[in-house]
Amino acid sequence: MGNDFLPVQRDALTNLFSRSHFLYAVAQAMPNAPTVSILLVNLDRFRMVNEHFSYADGDMVLRETAQRISTAIPMSATASRLCADEFAVALTDVDKDGAEAVAERVRLAIAEPHHIAGTEVIVTASVGIATGSHPQATAEQLLRQADAAVRCAKQLGSNQVRTDCARPPRELPPLMVETMLRHALRNRDLQIYYQPKVHAKSMQVVGAEALCRWRHPELGDIPPHAFIPIAESSDLILPIDEYVLRAVCEQGSTWLKQGYRVRTSVNISSRQFLQPSFPHLVEQALAESGLEPSLLELEITERTAMYDVERAVHILTKLRQIGVRIAIDDFGVGYSSLNYLMQFPVHTLKIDRSFTAGIQSAVNQTPIIGAIISLAKSLNLSVVAEGVETVQQFDFLRDSKCDEIQGYLFGAPVPPTSFQLSAFIATLQPRHPHFVPDDAHNLERFSEREWLDTVLTNVRRRPRLHELTSYLADAIVEHVPLDRLSLEFAENGAAFSAVHEVSLRDDVPARPVGTLIPVANSGLAFVQRTKQPVMCVDILHNPEFDDDYGLAAEGIQSVIRAPLLRGNRVFGTLNVQSTLERVYTEADRKRLQRTAERLSDALYAAYQDARQPVSHLYDAKTKLYHRAFLVELLTADAPSAWLSQAVQRPFSEWTTATAVVVSIANHENMDLLEGEQAVAYIGQCWSTHAVPNAVAIRMGANEVLVLAFDQPSLSVTHFLHQLRSHIQLLNVRADRLGDASQRLEVYTGQATGDWRAFWRVYADAREQALALQRANG
Ligand code: C2E
Ligand code: MG
Ligand code: MG
Numbered sequence: 001m002g003n004d005f006l007p008v009q010r011d012a013l014t015n016l017f018s019r020s021h022f023l024y025a026v027a028q029a030m031p032n033a034p035t036v037s038i039l040l041v042n043l044d045r046f047r048m049v050n051e052h053f054s055y056a057d058g059d060m061v062l063r064e065t066a067q068r069i070s071t072a073i074p075m076s077a078t079a080s081r082l083c084a085d086e087f088a089v090a091l092t093d094v095d096k097d098g099a100e101a102v103a104e105r106v107r108l109a110i111a112e113p114h115h116i117a118g119t120e121v122i123v124t125a126s127v128g129i130a131t132g133s134h135p136q137a138t139a140e141q142l143l144r145q146a147d148a149a150v151r152c153a154k155q156l157g158s159n160q161v162r163t164d165c166a167r168p169p170r171e172l173p174p175l176m177v178e179t180m181l182r183h184a185l186r187n188r189d190l191q192i193y194y195q196p197k198v199h200a201k202s203m204q205v206v207g208a209e210a211l212c213r214w215r216h217p218e219l220g221d222i223p224p225h226a227f228i229p230i231a232e233s234s235d236l237i238l239p240i241d242e243y244v245l246r247a248v249c250e251q252g253s254t255w256l257k258q259g260y261r262v263r264t265s266v267n268i269s270s271r272q273f274l275q276p277s278f279p280h281l282v283e284q285a286l287a288e289s290g291l292e293p294s295l296l297e298l299e300i301t302e303r304t305a306m307y308d309v310e311r312a313v314h315i316l317t318k319l320r321q322i323g324v325r326i327a328i329d330d331f332g333v334g335y336s337s338l339n340y341l342m343q344f345p346v347h348t349l350k351i352d353r354s355f356t357a358g359i360q361s362a363v364n365q366t367p368i369i370g371a372i373i374s375l376a377k378s379l380n381l382s383v384v385a386e387g388v389e390t391v392q393q394f395d396f397l398r399d400s401k402c403d404e405i406q407g408y409l410f411g412a413p414v415p416p417t418s419f420q421l422s423a424f425i426a427t428l429q430p431r432h433p434h435f436v437p438d439d440a441h442n443l444e445r446f447s448e449r450e451w452l453d454t455v456l457t458n459v460r461r462r463p464r465l466h467e468l469t470s471y472l473a474d475a476i477v478e479h480v481p482l483d484r485l486s487l488e489f490a491e492n493g494a495a496f497s498a499v500h501e502v503s504l505r506d507d508v509p510a511r512p513v514g515t516l517i518p519v520a521n522s523g524l525a526f527v528q529r530t531k532q533p534v535m536c537v538d539i540l541h542n543p544e545f546d547d548d549y550g551l552a553a554e555g556i557q558s559v560i561r562a563p564l565l566r567g568n569r570v571f572g573t574l575n576v577q578s579t580l581e582r583v584y585t586e587a588d589r590k591r592l593q594r595t596a597e598r599l600s601d602a603l604y605a606a607y608q609d610a611r612q613p614v615s616h617l618y619d620a621k622t623k624l625y626h627r628a629f630l631v632e633l634l635t636a637d638a639p640s641a642w643l644s645q646a647v648q649r650p651f652s653e654w655t656t657a658t659a660v661v662v663s664i665a666n667h668e669n670m671d672l673l674e675g676e677q678a679v680a681y682i683g684q685c686w687s688t689h690a691v692p693n694a695v696a697i698r699m700g701a702n703e704v705l706v707l708a709f710d711q712p713s714l715s716v717t718h719f720l721h722q723l724r725s726h727i728q729l730l731n732v733r734a735d736r737l738g739d740a741s742q743r744l745e746v747y748t749g750q751a752t753g754d755w756r757a758f759w760r761v762y763a764d765a766r767e768q769a770l771a772l773q774r775a776n777g
Pocket of ligand 2: 209267299329
């Protein structure tokens with residue numbers, strides 16, 4: 001799974017791949033591997049090792065575990081430590097059974113005893129497996145599934161291997177599944193995915209099939225075959241079908257309002273179909289949503305239609321009168337005779353996917369497909385082929401005059417937002433009508449200006465950054481394709497920037513609002529230098545910045561970063577990101593630049609608003625925080641999180657604090673301006689020698705406090721050393737000039753102690769400084 005251009009990032013403790021590198025490597029390998037399995041290995045009760053022994057012993061166990069995993073897996077596998085006590089392995093050339101065998105080997109190797117402080121300690125592991133292949137599954141999805149499987153393993157008592165969690169429902173007693181399903185319905189854990197149907201001749205998306213997914217909070221995603229049959233054996237299928245029908249009508253109607261006509265089909269169980277009230281339900285769902293009946297298609301299986309032919313004909317006729325379309329699903333595997341078929345008032349036949357799969361198989365199925373298509377044509381029905389996965393299958397079907405194609409070749413079932421993006425926006429549909437090419441007519445240009453005016457008004461109305469970011473994503477996606485939008489803000493020269501990100505797709509993660517990332521690694525540093533937008537159309541093959549590797553690992557392939565300017569200074573970037581390769585054009589780049597230009601001031605204001613809680617506590621002249629800042633910090637619920645946000649630099653949690661008090665002794669002999677300059681001098685010195693895990697606060701007219709967290713001694717000492725030599729220099733200069741008023745008499749004191757007893761620590765440090773001052777004069 002190696003690749004030749006990515007600098008390998010490794011976990012310092014175990015020397016395994018880092019999480020981001022692992023995801024990147026898997027994403028790279030997936031298109032070329034028939035299947036990929038991810039094993040997620042989570043140590044059981046590992047915390048107890050740290051608690052009973054030491055952190056060093058804990059580290060030793062982790063290193064040893066990494067070692068054992070590496071020897072238990074095949075050479076071609078990729079291993080990573082994802083975080084704390086969680087490891088992952090990607091396998092590319094073994095099948096599902098093979099993956100289970102490897103997982104078992106890993107589990108046994110880990111369970112061998114460790115020797116800690118003269119005792120034998122056994123640390124077991126729970127292993128979750130997810131298997132999938134490109135493009136139906138992404139690395140992230142597999143990891144999520146494997147994660148669900150691990151949680152499943154833990155629930156079932158730890159120290160075991162679980163494959164996908166779709167299994168338990170079938171293993172569980174049907175009654176229990178039924179109960180869980182009832183909960184799911186109530187909690188809206190049933191979600192509807194959409195799979196595109198493509199017109200064979202034009203290759204345009206013309207419709208979608210709605211397919212139900214059960215997202216179980218612990219067991220993960222459960223596919224329909226694991227629960228629909230159980231639901232069908234009870235009445236539970238009735239509310240499920242009703243729920244799906246209503247939701248699909250709502251979605252179809254929303255799309256219609258947005259200008260997209262998508263004919264969507266819904267699977268109807270035979271129980272539901274045979275309910276006397278069913279046609280009425282359909283009418284109701286249509287009326288309540290306002291969907292055009294012709295945009296709704298009902299799929300019933302051949303078996304359902306054949307169960308009671310007379311009744312079926314009666315119901316189908318009613319449905320036809322309502323104006324909905326009807327398709328016979330899984331056609332060819334049932335027993336409908338031609339005679340009956342001619343009686344059914346239906347529109348479409350869907351060729352069962354077992355026939356499609358047979359197109360290239362040893363048992364040639366092509367004559368049957370040819371026969372079904374010509375039968376359909378003679379009855380004036382349209383034909384859809386299901387399960388199309390290869391180009392050969394597609395070619396054969398199109399040449400055989402099959403009308404529509406459905407299958408992984410054109411897209412797996414996906415959530416509605418993703419469907420919308422992939423089906424209408426990014427590829428097949430023309431872009432939004434007021435999308436304006438650059439050399440467009442003036443009149444059309446005007447419409448972009450109008451659009452920008454509207455966006456600006458809305459941005460000004462929504463000062464809160466997270467709302468604003470999601471509004472921007474929705475607004476901009478109408479003109480520039482995007483799957484994720486982010487705003488990145490950084491003070492001039494700051495080492496970290498704050499990221500505000502929104503993803504429009506369920507399968508693309510977004511960082512928590514306000515995440516701090518190093519500026520040096522991101523495209524922002526480059527944009528700050530050049531003040532120009534940068535565009536990378538193919539991150540996967542031509543990453544430009546360190547940041548890009550992380551983006552690629554998350555499935556992003558193209559980005560545009562546009563500068564947000566305040567005067568001549570870049571205070572951030574507006575970024576659009578797409579999972580499609582080469583999707584952005586020069587026109588997009590320019591449009592985003594114009595958008596960023598127009599919104600810069602409003603975005604700056606929103607950014608400052610977000611920082612408001614502390615920006616008024618900072619004195620830009622002296623580069624020091626006010627005393628009130630300390631009070632806020634001391635009373636914050638989560639001090640480290642509060643401080644990270646406040647100073648836009650990451651701080652990890654601390655237990656001890658070091659206080660350094662810097663006091664200017666001759667301050668009272670200075671006039672106001674000189675006094676302020678003296679304090680600013682210390683602030684200046686602080687900002688050039690700033691200690692990473694510390695902040696500087698002005699405690700009084702002549703006193704500065706440097707507050708450092710957890711083991712800062714060396715860096716604090718360095719700062720104090722620098723401060724003293726600066727002041728010495730200043731004083732030598734003052735003496736040479738013969739101007740005693742320019743001398744600075746500074747005394748310092750330092751103390752370390754429990755953060756919870758901060759005022760004590762501070763008082764100690766202050767007392768030291770004052771004692772020195774008293775001793776000297
Ligand atoms: P179906 O109606 O025949 O749906 C097509 C199935 O084929 C879907 O499986 C779809 O994901 C899968 N498929 C699509 N393209 C390909 C491909 O290229 N290769 C392969 N191997 N498979 C492909 P899914 O989503 O697992 O659904 C299975 C069945 O569950 C459906 O078969 C349908 O009978 C039933 N079902 C799904 N959702 C609902 C629902 O909301 N209500 C009812 N009553 N039944 C549902
Ligand atoms: Mg179907
Ligand atoms: Mg089917």
